[in-house]
Amino acid sequence: MSPIHSVHGFSNALDDIKISWLLLKSNWKAFIATELFALFSMTIVAFLIASIYFAIGYIIPLSPLFLDSSSPQEKRGIFFFSFAIIFFLSFLNCQYGLAYDIISSGDMFSEFKSSFTYFKRNWLPYSLLPFLLGWLHSLFQGTRIIWFILIEDMTNIRVEIEEFDVFPSLIFGYLFFVLLISTLPSITAQSGNSTIGRIKQGFIENFRLVKRKPRRLFFTWGLFYLIFNLPSTIISLFILLFYDSLIGSIWLLFIFFVYTLLLLIGLLIGTPISTLISTRIYSDAKLKGELDDQLKNNSDINNNSSKEVA
Amino acid sequence: MPPNNDLIDKSSQIDVPIDREKVITDANTLPVLFHEKKQTLLKILIDQEMNIIDLKNITGLNPGTIKRHLTDLLEKELIRIVRTEQNIYGVTMKFYRATAKQFVVNIRWP
Numbered sequence: 001m002s003p004i005h006s007v008h009g010f011s012n013a014l015d016d017i018k019i020s021w022l023l024l025k026s027n028w029k030a031f032i033a034t035e036l037f038a039l040f041s042m043t044i045v046a047f048l049i050a051s052i053y054f055a056i057g058y059i060i061p062l063s064p065l066f067l068d069s070s071s072p073q074e075k076r077g078i079f080f081f082s083f084a085i086i087f088f089l090s091f092l093n094c095q096y097g098l099a100y101d102i103i104s105s106g107d108m109f110s111e112f113k114s115s116f117t118y119f120k121r122n123w124l125p126y127s128l129l130p131f132l133l134g135w136l137h138s139l140f141q142g143t144r145i146i147w148f149i150l151i152e153d154m155t156n157i158r159v160e161i162e163e164f165d166v167f168p169s170l171i172f173g174y175l176f177f178v179l180l181i182s183t184l185p186s187i188t189a190q191s192g193n194s195t196i197g198r199i200k201q202g203f204i205e206n207f208r209l210v211k212r213k214p215r216r217l218f219f220t221w222g223l224f225y226l227i228f229n230l231p232s233t234i235i236s237l238f239i240l241l242f243y244d245s246l247i248g249s250i251w252l253l254f255i256f257f258v259y260t261l262l263l264l265i266g267l268l269i270g271t272p273i274s275t276l277i278s279t280r281i282y283s284d285a286k287l288k289g290e291l292d293d294q295l296k297n298n299s300d301i302n303n304n305s306s307k308e309v310a
Numbered sequence: 311m312p313p314n315n316d317l318i319d320k321s322s323q324i325d326v327p328i329d330r331e332k333v334i335t336d337a338n339t340l341p342v343l344f345h346e347k348k349q350t351l352l353k354i355l356i357d358q359e360m361n362i363i364d365l366k367n368i369t370g371l372n373p374g375t376i377k378r379h380l381t382d383l384l385e386k387e388l389i390r391i392v393r394t395e396q397n398i399y400g401v402t403m404k405f406y407r408a409t410a411k412q413f414v415v416n417i418r419w420p
Contacts, residue, residue, distance in 0.1 A: 108362055283400060
């Protein structure tokens, strides 16, 4: 395998993924335990929320908050169950802590119980970033839908939004992901600052990394998306296009099985590998001083030069 | 298997000199010094510097267990971190070494 180069290409992107896979193989227990615990805890929290929600509904049957037919039941359900999703995402992203333990701390291994330490420290940023990514994605989807509607109005051609949505959704999801993903390893690596301070510094270092190492980020994550996201995207498009003709056919069951398998692979293998890749890229840049404040460095040089002249 | 540490350039390793002897006068250090597994690790680190994965490969102990023992040994200054470096996989490694080749207990009581 090639050592870390400053100029990044496809072979280096492949190395990033291969090395992260090796690191995952040595520490898979901690990562899988974290993910399973995240799923388990989300289920428990969702169950508790549902119990409280319906219990209050029965106790106060005439409460306008819960039984008002003008309030969409689905929106209230999503609002309450988003707490379960926040819990799930927070704990899922504790894998960044495990990746930090393996790559940056010097210990070269991780333990499941470390996840609780990182959850306690960083639950807020770990849940915030996925919501930010989802919100950005939804903004874009809204814009795209407006664009499709305009095309229909101007051309009288009926545009099937769902089928056209799939690949643009993948591409823009990828772009937002690459632009923001380095925030989490930065937040995880920091110590001593307040939560807001860590989030702020995380975004600063993230955008410095995007500015200074764009090739490495886009190549590596592009390859990652090809391996872990493109297959499920192709299958979802296939289902959208041929659903009507597949109803009642055994092939539909087979396709859903393959799709579910791909999603599970993405969750159980793709997610931990992504945390290792982003932590490795961040750690490499940090150790080489590539995330330092360039302006501060230049100003120090200028100050020293002016002192020498004096 | 974890990244192969043998791929580090051995010529870059520094043979950090250690004291010939260290006198222990704190009674609280004794449980640490005479703990069986800690002694096993300490004996290895007297001879050479090592990281946690190397110690795991030699002793067969779980890395988490090794780390806890090393933390106790560090706290009592029986070992120290001699260097930190990145291997070719970008993984940072901490190397530990004993602070002396021999530890002499000199405790007066009462």
